[in-house]
Amino acid sequence: MPTRGEQMQADVLAILERAPAPLSAYDILGELRKEHPKLAPPTIYRALSALPQRDRVHRLESRNAFVACQHSHHDTGTVLSVCDDCGAVEENAAPDVLED
Numbered sequence: 001m002p003t004r005g006e007q008m009q010a011d012v013l014a015i016l017e018r019a020p021a022p023l024s025a026y027d028i029l030g031e032l033r034k035e036h037p038k039l040a041p042p043t044i045y046r047a048l049s050a051l052p053q054r055d056r057v058h059r060l061e062s063r064n065a066f067v068a069c070q071h072s073h074h075d076t077g078t079v080l081s082v083c084d085d086c087g088a089v090e091e092n093a094a095p096d097v098l099e100d
Helices: 004-018 025-032 041-053
Strands: 057-060 065-068 078-082 089-093
Touching: 004 025, 004 041, 004 057, 004 065, 025 041, 025 065, 041 057, 057 078, 057 089
Parallel strands: none
Antiparallel strands: 057 065, 078 089
């Protein structure tokens, strides 16, 4: 049985996987409050800090937002392309990025 933290990470990841564009922590909080009205921001931030470490989520610094990983090629380097019009994100392997 998952711990409360693991369940929250799974819930956050599910929201990000359904999202057509990157979401902020408060966007995610708004979605989760539909089921858990007393949920507080620190809970979301804890989940969001764990998911990138597990290679499940990327943080887009320029937008202060998060997007679910689309591939499992993190050991080869990853390039994220963000559409300026719709906000959609495309993830691509970039093995040359990490080469010296």
